[in-house]
Amino acid sequence: MSWIDIGHIDDIPLRGARTVKTHSGCIAVFRTSDAEVFATGNACPHKGGPLSEGIVHGTRVTCPLHNMVFDLATGQAQGADTATIATYPVRIEEGRLLLDAAALSPSQAAA
Amino acid sequence: MKRKLVIIGAGMASGRALEHLLEADADGFDITLFNAEPRGNYNRIMLSPVLSGEKSYEEIVTHDADWYAAHGVTCRFGEKVLRVDRDRKVVVGENGEVPYDQLIFGTGSSAFIVPVPGHDLPGVVAFRDLEDTTAMTNASGTPGGRAVVIGGGLLGLEAAAALRMRGMEVTVLHIASHLMERQLDPAAGYLLKKDLERRGITVLLEASTKEIVGEGRAQQVNLADGTELPCDIVVMAVGIRPAVALAQDSGLDCGRAIKVDAQMRTSDPNVFAVGECVEFNGNLFGLVAPLYDQAKVLAATLTGAEATFAMKELSTKLKVTGCDLFSAGDFAEGDTREDIVFRDPGRGIYKRLVIEGDRLIGAVMYGDTADGNWFFGLIKDGTDISEMRETLIFGPAFQGGAPVDPMAAVAALPPEAEICGCNGVCKGTITQAIAGGATTLDDIRATTKASASCGTCTGLVEQVLAVTLGDDFVIPAAKGICGCTDLTHEDVRRLIKSQELKSQEAVWQELGWSTRNGCHVCRPAINFYLLADWPLDYKDDRQSRFVNERNHANIQKDGTYSVVPRMWGGVTTPDELRAIADAADKYNVPMVKVTGGQRIDLLGVSKDDLPAMWADLNDAGLVSGHAYSKGLRTVKTCVGSQFCRFGTQDSTGLGIRLEKILWGSWTPHKVKLGVSGCPRNCAEATCKDVGIICVDSGFEISVAGAAGMEVKETEPLAKVATEDEAVEYTTAFVQLYREHARYLDRPYKWVAKVGLDWVVDQIADAAARRALVDRFEISQSVYRTDPWAEHARPSERPAWQPLADLTLEAAE
Ligand code: SRM
Ligand SMILES: Cc1cc2nc3c(=O)[nH]c(=O)nc-3n(C[C@H](O)[C@H](O)[C@H](O)COP(=O)(O)OP(=O)(O)OC[C@H]3O[C@@H](n4cnc5c(N)ncnc54)[C@H](O)[C@@H]3O)c2cc1C
Ligand code: SF4
Ligand code: FES
Numbered sequence: 001m002s003w004i005d006i007g008h009i010d011d012i013p014l015r016g017a018r019t020v021k022t023h024s025g026c027i028a029v030f031r032t033s034d035a036e037v038f039a040t041g042n043a044c045p046h047k048g049g050p051l052s053e054g055i056v057h058g059t060r061v062t063c064p065l066h067n068m069v070f071d072l073a074t075g076q077a078q079g080a081d082t083a084t085i086a087t088y089p090v091r092i093e094e095g096r097l098l099l100d101a102a103a104l105s106p107s108q109a110a111a
Numbered sequence: 112m113k114r115k116l117v118i119i120g121a122g123m124a125s126g127r128a129l130e131h132l133l134e135a136d137a138d139g140f141d142i143t144l145f146n147a148e149p150r151g152n153y154n155r156i157m158l159s160p161v162l163s164g165e166k167s168y169e170e171i172v173t174h175d176a177d178w179y180a181a182h183g184v185t186c187r188f189g190e191k192v193l194r195v196d197r198d199r200k201v202v203v204g205e206n207g208e209v210p211y212d213q214l215i216f217g218t219g220s221s222a223f224i225v226p227v228p229g230h231d232l233p234g235v236v237a238f239r240d241l242e243d244t245t246a247m248t249n250a251s252g253t254p255g256g257r258a259v260v261i262g263g264g265l266l267g268l269e270a271a272a273a274l275r276m277r278g279m280e281v282t283v284l285h286i287a288s289h290l291m292e293r294q295l296d297p298a299a300g301y302l303l304k305k306d307l308e309r310r311g312i313t314v315l316l317e318a319s320t321k322e323i324v325g326e327g328r329a330q331q332v333n334l335a336d337g338t339e340l341p342c343d344i345v346v347m348a349v350g351i352r353p354a355v356a357l358a359q360d361s362g363l364d365c366g367r368a369i370k371v372d373a374q375m376r377t378s379d380p381n382v383f384a385v386g387e388c389v390e391f392n393g394n395l396f397g398l399v400a401p402l403y404d405q406a407k408v409l410a411a412t413l414t415g416a417e418a419t420f421a422m423k424e425l426s427t428k429l430k431v432t433g434c435d436l437f438s439a440g441d442f443a444e445g446d447t448r449e450d451i452v453f454r455d456p457g458r459g460i461y462k463r464l465v466i467e468g469d470r471l472i473g474a475v476m477y478g479d480t481a482d483g484n485w486f487f488g489l490i491k492d493g494t495d496i497s498e499m500r501e502t503l504i505f506g507p508a509f510q511g512g513a514p515v516d517p518m519a520a521v522a523a524l525p526p527e528a529e530i531c532g533c534n535g536v537c538k539g540t541i542t543q544a545i546a547g548g549a550t551t552l553d554d555i556r557a558t559t560k561a562s563a564s565c566g567t568c569t570g571l572v573e574q575v576l577a578v579t580l581g582d583d584f585v586i587p588a589a590k591g592i593c594g595c596t597d598l599t600h601e602d603v604r605r606l607i608k609s610q611e612l613k614s615q616e617a618v619w620q621e622l623g624w625s626t627r628n629g630c631h632v633c634r635p636a637i638n639f640y641l642l643a644d645w646p647l648d649y650k651d652d653r654q655s656r657f658v659n660e661r662n663h664a665n666i667q668k669d670g671t672y673s674v675v676p677r678m679w680g681g682v683t684t685p686d687e688l689r690a691i692a693d694a695a696d697k698y699n700v701p702m703v704k705v706t707g708g709q710r711i712d713l714l715g716v717s718k719d720d721l722p723a724m725w726a727d728l729n730d731a732g733l734v735s736g737h738a739y740s741k742g743l744r745t746v747k748t749c750v751g752s753q754f755c756r757f758g759t760q761d762s763t764g765l766g767i768r769l770e771k772i773l774w775g776s777w778t779p780h781k782v783k784l785g786v787s788g789c790p791r792n793c794a795e796a797t798c799k800d801v802g803i804i805c806v807d808s809g810f811e812i813s814v815a816g817a818a819g820m821e822v823k824e825t826e827p828l829a830k831v832a833t834e835d836e837a838v839e840y841t842t843a844f845v846q847l848y849r850e851h852a853r854y855l856d857r858p859y860k861w862v863a864k865v866g867l868d869w870v871v872d873q874i875a876d877a878a879a880r881r882a883l884v885d886r887f888e889i890s891q892s893v894y895r896t897d898p899w900a901e902h903a904r905p906s907e908r909p910a911w912q913p914l915a916d917l918t919l920e921a922a923e
Contacts, residue, residue: 006915015628015654018914029914033627050670053658055631062631064658064666069631097914104917 001089003098009037010095017052017061022104027088028052029097030072032059038072039088039099046083113141116413117202117211119192119357120145124386124402125217126152126174131410133182139414142184143209145202148240149189151179155240156399159430162244163273195361197379213413216358216369216377216384220351220397225261229323234330235345238270250344251277258282259332259342261320263290265429267348268307272431274346275312282340283307284318284332294427294438298454298461299477305885306434306459309878351397353388366390373419375409385409391420398425426487428480435476437483440490441465442473452611453504459882462504469497482506504609521574530575531561531568538575545579552576560866569601593632595624600636600853607640613648615641615655629655636854639741639777643849646890651777659739663898664721667714672721674700674713675738676728677774680748680766680786681709690731698724708745708783710736722908725899734774734897741855742777743784743845746770747795751788751805760805762788765834769841775895776887779852779861782845797825800858801841810837814844814870815862823859826867828874843880846887847873 012018012031019042020027026042028051038059042052049065060078062069069078070085077083089100118125121144132140144151152174160166179186187204194203201208222237224230236246247270250256256279260271263285275281283290289300290307304314319335323345332340353368364370364378368390375383385405387396396402404420411418426439442465453462458478464486465473470493474486485507489496496503508528524530526539536559544558555561555572562572576584591597598606603622612618618637619628629637638655653661664672676691691711695703701715716724725735737744746769749755751762766786773782785796786803796802798818802825804811809832816825829840844858847870852861862870874880901907 004915004917006917011910011914013654013910018910021913021916021918023918026913047668048670050666053662053666053670055634055657056654057630057634058627060630065668067631101917 001103002101003091004101006097006099008095009035009092009097012037012097015056017054017056019050019052020099024104026050026052027099027104028061029090029099030056030061032056032072035092037090037092037097039090040070040072040075041086044068045077045085051085114139114212115143115210116140116213116215117143117209118145118215118217119195119202120217120219120354120386120388121148121150121152121174121186121188122146122217122219122386123152123155123173123399124219124406125215127403127406128215128217128385128409129174129182129184131407132413135410135414135416137182142182143202143211144179144184144186144188145190145192145204146186146188147191148242150241151175151186151188153241156430158238158241158244159269159273161241162238162247162270163276163432165276165432168241192357195357195382197361197382200381212381214382215409216363216382216388217386218354218357218388220353220387222347223350223352224347225320225349227320227322229325229329230347232323232325232327232329234325234328234343235323235347238266238346238348239351247274247344247346248277251279253343255280256344257340257342258344258346259284259340260346260348261332262346262348262350263287263314263316264293264348264350265291265427267346268303269430270346270348271307271312272310272434275310279343280313281311282313282315282342284315284320284334284340286317286319288317290314290316291429291438294475295436295477296442296463296475298452298463299436299438299475302459302461302477303429303434303436305882309881310433351387353390353395355388358384358388366393368395373408373421374412375405375420376412383409383412392422394422398427400425424487424491426483428483435478435480437477437480438473438475439483439487440471440473442475448472450611451500451504451609453609458879464504466496466500469495471496471503518574518578521571522578530571531559536561541572541575542579545576550576550580550583592636593630595626595629595633596622598622603637604640604644604851604853607637607644613641613645615652631657635660639779639854642777643890646893651894660741662718662721663725663735663737663739663902664716665739669715671715671717673738674716674721674724674728675706675708675710675736676733677736677770678710679770680746680763682748682763682767683710687731687733690728690733694724694727697727706738708736708738709747710738710745712738719912722903722911726903729897729900729903735899737774740777741780742775742782743770743773744781746773746784746786747799748786749788749793751786755788757791758788758805759807760788760810760834762786762794762803762805765803765805765810765837766794768834768838772838772842772891773845775897776845776849776891777894778845778849779854780857782848782858784841798822799825801825801828801844803837803841808832810834812837812840812844815859815867817857817859819857821859826862828871839880839884840874842887843874843883844870846883846890849890850883850886 006020017028017030027039028042030038042050044051044063046068049063051061053064054061059072060069068081075085075087088103091098154171154173157171161168190204190206192202192204201210222239236243251274258274258279258281260267260283263283271281271283289297290303307314321333321335323329324331329345355365355368358369359365369377369384369388370390371377371384375385377384386402408418408420424440429436447467449466451464460478462476471489524538528538530536530538540559541561544555549555549558562569592600634655638652641649642651658666664674695713698716698720700713704712706712746766748763748766752758752760753763782800784801785794785799787794787796788805790804796804798816802813802816811830812828813825814828817823831837848858
């Protein structure tokens with residue numbers, strides 16, 4: 001694992017998200033409570049809706065385009081929908097947000 | 112031998128004591144009654160109606176000369192007692208001494224005068240006795256006379272209202288942030304202020320008096336903030352101080368007033384005290400109810416009977432004709448206390464109950480005080496209210512025989528119990544309708560109108576159906592907002608108001624949400640309800656808004672956004688068009704389109720560019736068009752009388768005026784207006800949420816139209832003569848919609864639910880209409896701003912960019 005500092009937790013609004021641009025696409029980093037964050041792929045598997053713009057509730061997000069709901073911890077679509085979004089390791093250290101670069105690297109994605 | 116009894120002060124307390132005493136022992140005493148006022152006892156609390164002219168002094172006299180003569184009381188009125196010599200047991204009046212066996216102090220209080228410079232000028236009066244009242248009456252004789260009343264408590268407001276009734280221009284200065292802060296909470300204080308303002312009284316809160324100035328008499332009051340108030344009379348009504356100097360000088364044990372025990376005896380066993388000059392267990396008094404209790408105890412003590420004075424809860428009513436206000440008990444906030452609140456803003460009704468444990472300890476009500484005494488009884492008796500807690504706020508009418516079961520409670524309601532407040536339908540009318548064949552809620556609505564308006568009584572109507580029809584009626588399971596709760600939108604709206612829920616946390620907690628913070632369905636709705644009901648307390652939560660409203664632009668299918676600047680009433684200028692063209696060039700806008708709403712849409716803008724583009728548009732004076740919001744969208748207009756040969760009124764001007772008033776406001780769903788200059792209706796006003804058709808004689812306002820998924824012609828709301836009225840009616844309608852509709856119901860859907868008649872009634876009532884406009888304005892004091900300008904600020908811009916760009920880092 002190789003942790004990269006992507007910013008401070010307070011840069012993300014509570015019950016909101018910000019994006020991180022990476023070589024393997026855009027990642028959404030969600031802040032679900034004061035000290036709880038998740039990282040997933042930003043594009044909705046349905047029609048590419050930007051998940052980072054969805055309403056964040058509990059540990060879930062609702063896609064802003066057509067309301068598919070995803071669990072941020074597992075990446076599983078909820079309810080009758082079946083689809084999965086990628087999830088990425090992220091942690092908080094003294095307020096800093098650390099994303100696991102290893103999980104993002106093109107080689108890793110290819111593997 | 113008769114005992115020599117001397118009484119100092121012929122006030123309300125000693126007057127009552129005399130009555131009891133003479134009743135118990137008509138011949139036992141040789142009584143001398145001193146009074147500094149040159150008259151006997153009168154009903155001091157009725158000085159307010161005397162001041163307003165509703166009563167004469169003669170009507171409020173309680174004991175006249177005949178009464179004193181008949182009871183052998185020696186009256187020394189207009190004579191002040193100067194000293195009491197307890198060693199010699201004599202009272203020294205201005206005209207000589209009187210010996211006593213027993214002595215009663217009934218000296219009452221005097222008005223407290225704030226010692227500001229100029230407080231001793233002629234023309235500065237208190238409101239305590241007939242002399243003060245006469246001074247004020249005389250001042251009110253000056254045509255166009257102006258009064259400044261210092262003090263927004265019970266006395267000050269009664270004086271203010273009375274002087275206003277006499278035709279004076281009245282300004283009330285109050286130091287606290289709401290009126291009567293000791294008897295009322297801020298909400299009731301607010302309603303009271305509005306009521307007084309409606310009567311033409313000016314109320315200045317948090318006003319601190321610096322000085323009173325004038326040539327030989329009070330002519331102007333100057334406030335600390337520099338405000339200058341010219342006046343003919345100044346009324347000081349800031350409080351009272353017990354008249355205790357005489358007792359102190361005679362060596363009696365005094366605190367803030369004369370200390371007495373529960374038998375009304377002072378530190379001298381032959382000296383007693385009664386009334387406002389008394390201090391009992393650290394308590395002072397300012398209302399007559401406890402004084403009457405004291406009077407009874409005192410009479411008993413003097414005649415050798417057993418009696419004990421005890422403190423009781425007090426209730427207050429303001430004696431201003433037309434202001435219905437009641438407060439009782441203790442309603443300070445506290446950790447261990449809970450509130451139940453009911454508000455009907457349309458009718459100006461507010462009720463708040465304060466509960467501690469299983470007891471009611473305080474009640475404040477405004478607008479409808481009919482149940483005041485019932486609540487007061489519960490407070491005084493310390494009744495356990497846990498069983499009726501759910502329905503307590505609705506008063507005794509709702510307390511059935513076995514309140515635990517709501518069905519039994521409904522069954523126990525008498526036929527005359529009101530079920531539907533909007534339409535005034537009582538239980539009997541509903542049961543009759545059922546006897547006449549009604550079997551469903553819709554039948555009841557159609558035949559009786561019950562539950563056909565605001566709908567909050569739907570549950571009760573269903574219960575009446577169930578109780579009357581038995582198994583033939585199954586109460587339909589109400590549909591909750593979403594999976595997070597079983598409560599309906601209507602339930603939640605009502606509870607947010609009645610329980611004063613002012614934060615999302617409060618809603619989740621108090622209403623038992625099954626999720627941590629709702630979901631994408633309920634959260635935007637709750638966010639709207641909270642900001643609509645508590646515009647000053649609750650702050651709009653961006654994270655509870657759908658992406659368009661959070662980003663103040665419409666998201667497109669490819670994740671880009673559209674930007675629609677406001678064009679007031681569809682009118683623009685060459686400069687605005689140039690700024691739009693420049694922005695389109697600068698940010699590579701792939702499509703520029705004229706919308707169906709008379710303005711221009713810049714489609715396909717990337718999120719990162721939004722703040723900079725907004726800043727450019729702002730520079731040209733353009734603001735957000737809210738093309739994305741559940742709020743005011745467009746006001747479509749036609750050219751009207753400015754250019755059109757058929758135009759009857761300035762429809763363009765009215766449209767712009769309406770748009771400038773309404774813009775920025777959040778509503779349950781989007782709101783669109785149209786204003787046409789004549790019945791040819793080129794602005795398509797008759798399919799809008801509010802449509803105005805100008806005619807020669809005025810403005811035809813119609814509402815609840817639609818031209819989207821459903822097409823529906825508007826229905827008439829009112830016809831008015833002036834543009835000002837058209838604006839007032841429209842604003843009131845929008846506010847009514849904001850206060851009552853469920854989230855995501857367009858006005859036409861909401862009006863279909865509550866009935867056009869109800870809406871028309873609400874708006875037709877001038878007071879209710881103005882109250883709606885007032886509440887809209889309060890909300891707009893927060894929301895009539897441009898969100899683009901806010902987010903275009905340099906400090907906000909980073910938030911619109913990605914948090915990090917790891918593609919750059921890797922490249923390095
Ligand atoms: C831009 C515009 C079409 C155009 O190019 O002219 C438009 C575009 C959209 N309309 Fe509209 N409507 C536009 C005028 C209208 C009109 C005509 C009017 O306002 O005079 C109507 C019918 C009148 C009415 O509202 O009753 C209209 C009825 C709708 C509806 C159906 C509403 C309904 O209650 O039935 C929707 C769906 C909704 O709001 O839920 C809708 C929703 C939309 C949305 C917001 C769809 C969406 O959620 O993305 C479109 C956004 C496009 C964008 O990104 O800008 N639009 N839409 C018009 C913008 C007007 C403006 O300046 O703000
Ligand atoms: C305008 C107004 C409206 C009110 N409205 C209400 C209401 O709605 N409800 C309510 O419960 N209460 C009301 N009150 C309060 C109520 O009137 C008093 O609580 C009550 O009058 C007090 O009675 P008391 O006998 O203690 O004193 P008072 O009625 O003040 O009588 C005391 C008397 O003693 C005389 N005195 C004092 N010192 C001497 C002396 N040294 N020698 C001789 N005489 C002396 C005074 O001249 C006075 O006449 C109101 C008061 C006012 C002024
Ligand atoms: S009519 Fe349909 S496609 Fe056209 S703008 Fe309106 S919502 Fe979009
Ligand atoms: S793109 Fe996410 S639900 Fe359609």
